[in-house]
Amino acid sequence: MDYLEHIRALSEENSARILLIVLDGLGGLPLEGKTELESALKPNLDTLSKDSALGLADPIAPGFTPGSGPAHLSLFGYDPFRYSIGRGILEALGIDLEVGGMDIAVRGNYATLKDGLITDRRAGRISTEENSRITEFLSQRINKIEDTEIILKPGKEHRFVAIFRGSGLYDNLTDADPQKENSEPVLTSALDERSRKACRIINTFIEKAREALYGEPKANYVLLRGFSRYPDIPRMHDIYRLKPACIATYPMYRGLARLVGMSILDTGTTLSDEIDTLRENFSRYDFFFLHIKKTDSYGEDGNFAEKIKVIESFDRNLPDIIKMGFDVIAITGDHSTPALMKSHSWHPNPLLIHSRFEFRDNLPFDEKNCRKGSLGRISSVSILPLLMANSSKLKKYGA
Amino acid sequence: MDYLEHIRALSEENSARILLIVLDGLGGLPLEGKTELESALKPNLDTLSKDSALGLADPIAPGFTPGSGPAHLSLFGYDPFRYSIGRGILEALGIDLEVGGMDIAVRGNYATLKDGLITDRRAGRISTEENSRITEFLSQRINKIEDTEIILKPGKEHRFVAIFRGSGLYDNLTDADPQKENSEPVLTSALDERSRKACRIINTFIEKAREALYGEPKANYVLLRGFSRYPDIPRMHDIYRLKPACIATYPMYRGLARLVGMSILDTGTTLSDEIDTLRENFSRYDFFFLHIKKTDSYGEDGNFAEKIKVIESFDRNLPDIIKMGFDVIAITGDHSTPALMKSHSWHPNPLLIHSRFEFRDNLPFDEKNCRKGSLGRISSVSILPLLMANSSKLKKYGA
Numbered sequence: 001m002d003y004l005e006h007i008r009a010l011s012e013e014n015s016a017r018i019l020l021i022v023l024d025g026l027g028g029l030p031l032e033g034k035t036e037l038e039s040a041l042k043p044n045l046d047t048l049s050k051d052s053a054l055g056l057a058d059p060i061a062p063g064f065t066p067g068s069g070p071a072h073l074s075l076f077g078y079d080p081f082r083y084s085i086g087r088g089i090l091e092a093l094g095i096d097l098e099v100g101g102m103d104i105a106v107r108g109n110y111a112t113l114k115d116g117l118i119t120d121r122r123a124g125r126i127s128t129e130e131n132s133r134i135t136e137f138l139s140q141r142i143n144k145i146e147d148t149e150i151i152l153k154p155g156k157e158h159r160f161v162a163i164f165r166g167s168g169l170y171d172n173l174t175d176a177d178p179q180k181e182n183s184e185p186v187l188t189s190a191l192d193e194r195s196r197k198a199c200r201i202i203n204t205f206i207e208k209a210r211e212a213l214y215g216e217p218k219a220n221y222v223l224l225r226g227f228s229r230y231p232d233i234p235r236m237h238d239i240y241r242l243k244p245a246c247i248a249t250y251p252m253y254r255g256l257a258r259l260v261g262m263s264i265l266d267t268g269t270t271l272s273d274e275i276d277t278l279r280e281n282f283s284r285y286d287f288f289f290l291h292i293k294k295t296d297s298y299g300e301d302g303n304f305a306e307k308i309k310v311i312e313s314f315d316r317n318l319p320d321i322i323k324m325g326f327d328v329i330a331i332t333g334d335h336s337t338p339a340l341m342k343s344h345s346w347h348p349n350p351l352l353i354h355s356r357f358e359f360r361d362n363l364p365f366d367e368k369n370c371r372k373g374s375l376g377r378i379s380s381v382s383i384l385p386l387l388m389a390n391s392s393k394l395k396k397y398g399a
Numbered sequence: 400m401d402y403l404e405h406i407r408a409l410s411e412e413n414s415a416r417i418l419l420i421v422l423d424g425l426g427g428l429p430l431e432g433k434t435e436l437e438s439a440l441k442p443n444l445d446t447l448s449k450d451s452a453l454g455l456a457d458p459i460a461p462g463f464t465p466g467s468g469p470a471h472l473s474l475f476g477y478d479p480f481r482y483s484i485g486r487g488i489l490e491a492l493g494i495d496l497e498v499g500g501m502d503i504a505v506r507g508n509y510a511t512l513k514d515g516l517i518t519d520r521r522a523g524r525i526s527t528e529e530n531s532r533i534t535e536f537l538s539q540r541i542n543k544i545e546d547t548e549i550i551l552k553p554g555k556e557h558r559f560v561a562i563f564r565g566s567g568l569y570d571n572l573t574d575a576d577p578q579k580e581n582s583e584p585v586l587t588s589a590l591d592e593r594s595r596k597a598c599r600i601i602n603t604f605i606e607k608a609r610e611a612l613y614g615e616p617k618a619n620y621v622l623l624r625g626f627s628r629y630p631d632i633p634r635m636h637d638i639y640r641l642k643p644a645c646i647a648t649y650p651m652y653r654g655l656a657r658l659v660g661m662s663i664l665d666t667g668t669t670l671s672d673e674i675d676t677l678r679e680n681f682s683r684y685d686f687f688f689l690h691i692k693k694t695d696s697y698g699e700d701g702n703f704a705e706k707i708k709v710i711e712s713f714d715r716n717l718p719d720i721i722k723m724g725f726d727v728i729a730i731t732g733d734h735s736t737p738a739l740m741k742s743h744s745w746h747p748n749p750l751l752i753h754s755r756f757e758f759r760d761n762l763p764f765d766e767k768n769c770r771k772g773s774l775g776r777i778s779s780v781s782i783l784p785l786l787m788a789n790s791s792k793l794k795k796y797g798a
Contacts, residue, residue: 006480010463357428357740359766374766376747376776378461385462389745396743397459398466398479399489 003079004239006397007385011241016327016391018242018287019278020383022075023314024068024253025296025337027347027367028307036299036307036339037350037366042315045331048322049365052329053358055375056348056367057383059335065346071334072256076289077240077384078233085259086171086228092161093255097153099230104169104198107226108152108160109177110134110219113210117182122158123219134219135160141212145201162224164202170195175225176206185221202227235261236287240388245281247274248291257289271313275320282324290321296344299337307339328390329354330383331365351375351383355390402478403638405796406784410640415726415790417641417686418677419782421474422713423467423652424695424736426748426766427706435698435706435738436749436765441714444730447721448764451728452757454774455747455766456782458734464745470733471655475688476639476783477632484658485570485627491560492654496552498629503568503597506625507551507559508576509533509618512609516581521557522618533618534559540611544600561623563601569594574624575605584620601626634660635686639787644680646673647690656688670712674719681723689720695743698736706738727789728753729782730764750774750782754789 028036058064059071060080069090070080088105092098099105110131112120126134135154143150148166155161172195176188187206190199206222213220236244238261246257246264254264263285267277274290281288292314298307322329329352336347350370363369371377375386388394427435458465458473459480468489469479487504491497498504509530511519525533534553542549547565554560571594575587586605589598605621612619635643637660645656646664653663662684666676670691677687691713697706721728732748749769762768770776774785787793 003480006463357737357744359429372770374770375461376455376770382461385460386745387462389462389464394462394464394745396464396466398469398483399486 004234007077007394008239010395010397011239011388012393012395013241013286014391014393016286016393017282018328018387018391019290019321019326019330020075020288020387021290021292021321021329021331022072022334023292023295023311023331024334025299025344026333027336027338027345027349028299029338029340029345029347031304031340035367036304037311038368040308040311040315042311042365044318045315046364048318048329048354049352049369050362051360052352052354053375054361054363054365054370054373055351055353056370056377057332057351057380058348058377059380063346065344066335067344068252068334069256071380072253073233073260074380075332075334075383076236076260077381078260079381083231083233085231085256087226088161088228089230090252091155091226092163093258094252095153095155095161096251096255097151097161097163099163100165101230102165102167102169104164104171104227104229106162106164106224106228108162109223110158110160111221111223112218113185113221116184118178118185118221118223119181120218121177121181121223125157126219128154128156130219131155131157131160134213134216138209138212142205142208145204145208148201150205158219162205164198166201168194169198169201171198171227171229173199173202173227175227176202177223177225185223188224188227198227231259233259237261240384241393242287243285244287244289245285246289246291247277248289248293249274250291250293253291253293262289271317275317278321279324295333296337299339300342302339302342304339327355328387330387332383348377349380353386353390357390403633406476406793407638409794409796410638410787411792411794412640412685413790413792415685415792416681417727417786417790418689418720418725418729419474419687419786420689420691420720420728420730421733422691422694422710422730423733424698424743425732426735426737426746427698428737428739428744428746430703430739434766435703436710437767439707439710439714441710441764443717444714445763447717447728447753448751448768449761450759451751451753452774453760453762453764453769453772454750454752455769455776456731456750456779457747457776458779462745464743465734466743467651467733468655470779471652472632472659473779474731474733474782475635475656475659476780477659478780482630482632484630484655486625487560487627488629489651490554490625491562492657493651494552494554494560495650495654496550496560496562498562499564500629501564501566501568503563503570503626503628505561505563505623505627507561508622509557509559510620510622511617512584512620515583517577517584517620517622518580519617520576520580520622524556525618527553527555529618530554530556530559533612533615537608537611541604541607544603544607547600549604557618561604563597565600567593568597568600570597570626570628572598572601572626574626575601576622576624584622587623587626597626630658632658636660639783640792641686642684643686643688644684645688645690646676647688647692648673649690649692652690652692661688670716674716677720678723694732695736698738699741701738701741703738726754727786729786731782747776748779752785752789756789
């Protein structure tokens with residue numbers, strides 16, 4: 001029997017409320033002896049931490065640096081090796097583009113084609129405004145091929161997302177992208193019989209786009225990669241019997257939450273907006289995923305000082321969250337983003353679980369203390385079962 | 400190759416003796432700052448502990464609260480997700496009812512049927528004495544259907560166990576229990592072709608029981624759930640090459656040990672009886688499972704003080720055990736039963752391994768110190784391989 005089937009068989013609803021706070025890219029590495037968490041002034045977080053159980057959580061497995069997709073799936077209780085999210089889908093989620101269950105989504109680049117060769121895979125990084133104009137123009141020219149509707153939406157600079165919405169479209173397709181410059185463009189190929197229709201339509205789209213963009217000086221071709229359909233992931237309610245809600249200011253995280261069946265709550269752009277949303281919806285759901293983005297953004301920028309400030313700002317807001325009265329609160333990251341590395345990393349996430357059925361480790365909240373905590377070092381996929389257990393939502397296994 | 404096949408290929412016999420002491424439900428949670436283990440006066444255990452390696456062991460997986468069955472299978476070195484014990488079997492073991500390899504065992508409830516509806520699934524919780532009388536009466540009336548012998552044995556209050564002993568009986572059967580009151584009774588259904596014979600006989604039994612119990616005011620119907628055959632678990636001797644023996648005062652633990660092929664040693668009802676049995680049999684086996692029940696019983700009752708006393712009583716008896724001269728001694732729980740929760744819990748078990756080939760962590764024995772120990776946090780299924788390694792019974796893997 002599959003692990004999630006065991007969880008499904010043991011899960012039961014009750015009125016206890018769980019809050020999972022994800023500070024994106026929270027974990028760090030020391031700069032001049034201290035990590036971002038160790039450097040931050042965070043009296044409220046440390047007070048909570050001393051009254052909580054600490055541990056470390058590997059997002060995927062030691063040495064695996066995750067993207068946002070698998071890192072969040074893991075936090076939502078799904079084995080990220082088993083459930084994967086295609087790149088096209090993730091890009092669509094990232095710009096708030098809705099994808100239907102039968103659609104194919106794909107990441108697009110505008111590119112420069114000259115004398116039969118792709119001379120620039122990013123069309124000279126055209127501006128986002130120019131991208132919008134070109135995408136608008138393309139959308140008007142090509143919106144249907146055979147029975148298939150084509151939806152285009154611009155991203156930043158040279159990036160866009162295309163959705164192919166028709167019947168019988170399958171995504172076992174090679175990338176229509178030579179991956180390197182000064183190469184001839186390549187079309188997509190179907191890797192199985194049932195993907196042939198999609199292959200034909202997509203290659204027709206590429207050809208029509210080339211014709212339509214003929215006059216453009218830079219963005220006169222499209223490269224498409226990561227053809228993917230909506231993943232077949234069981235909903236959190238079906239497995240964990242939770243009524244889950246997502247509060248996130250960035251579209252990609254709302255999209256990831258939607259993939260597992262969370263209700264997406266309207267919120268503003270600040271942490272304070274997110275907390276208001278949490279308060280207003282407190283009684284309506286029994287599981288909340290609250291996402292805070294900026295820790296990761298500043299980590300990616302290598303901005304140690306600003307990452308600290310985001311943690312400190314969260315700390316000032318924490319008492320408002322605590323007083324709402326959740327039964328179980330977890331605070332963690334999806335992956336680490338050490339400012340020192342300017343990128344996601346494989347280091348395990350600091351983890352705090354506050355519940356009356358956990359130990360009180362009496363330790364402040366940072367990477368080193370999490371290593372000493374009573375939760376030990378676990379996989380991120382075990383966090384949700386632990387939160388379920390702590391809220392008495394997971395029945396005994398076997399008699 | 401399966402994990403147990405690796406173990407089988409590496410295991411070898413020698414004269415070293417292993418003792419696994421299981422204090423059922425040992426682990427706890429702090430009440431006024433200290434757990435049961437932290438509160439107990441246990442000078443002998445702490446002396447041993449300081450000279451041993453400590454760690455934490457997850458019985459199943461983080462967040463999973465185990466029943467006694469899976470928790471013990473794990474301690475005996477069997478993956479509890481892979482090998483499962485049906486409820487009927489476990490109930491039969493719990494009342495010392497022998498189950499043959501081809502029998503079907505099932506948990507029964509006496510219930511009240513009125514105007515075609517089950518009005519009380521527990522027949523008003525009739526007394527154990529009344530149960531005995533009714534079960535005796537039923538046993539006389541119905542002891543064979545077709546070629547199948549029927550063995551009934553009373554449990555406590557409204558509970559009994561039935562064994563169906565015949566040829567070609569299979570257990571892929573739905574429960575004959577509507578699960579809720581004021582519902583019509585349901586019969587069992589066969590979920591595959593080969594279970595049809597058992598289905599027919601069991602439904603005949605239910606019908607005959609109804610006729611026989613016609614005059615009873617409360618217990619006039621039987622509900623049956625958890626039809627199960629003896630699980631197909633390889634014997635410890637075949638995998639680990641051990642000659643294992645069980646010393647336990649409660650039938651269920653003897654039954655679980657019998658499932659994996661241990662010899663069951665006759666013993667009395669006290670810890671001191673169990674220690675005498677251990678001493679008398681020391682030379683006859685190379686692996687002993689010594690089970691102490693009361694830590695769990697008082698944990699389930701929420702009786703913090705009495706749970707402490709059981710630990711202290713064990714501590715007083717420990718020197719008698721140590722001086723027998725085992726090569727390797729492990730002390731742990733099967734699962735935690737914090738008095739605070741009055742139930743089994745998911746928290747990892749404190750674990751101590753005493754062997755001349757382990758570190759001496761120089762720490763007293765409790766949950767917090769186990770967290771710091773040299774064994775780290777492992778799964779309970781890894782305990783037996785560690786004990787094998789420490790007694791030089793597990794050869795090198797690969798050259």
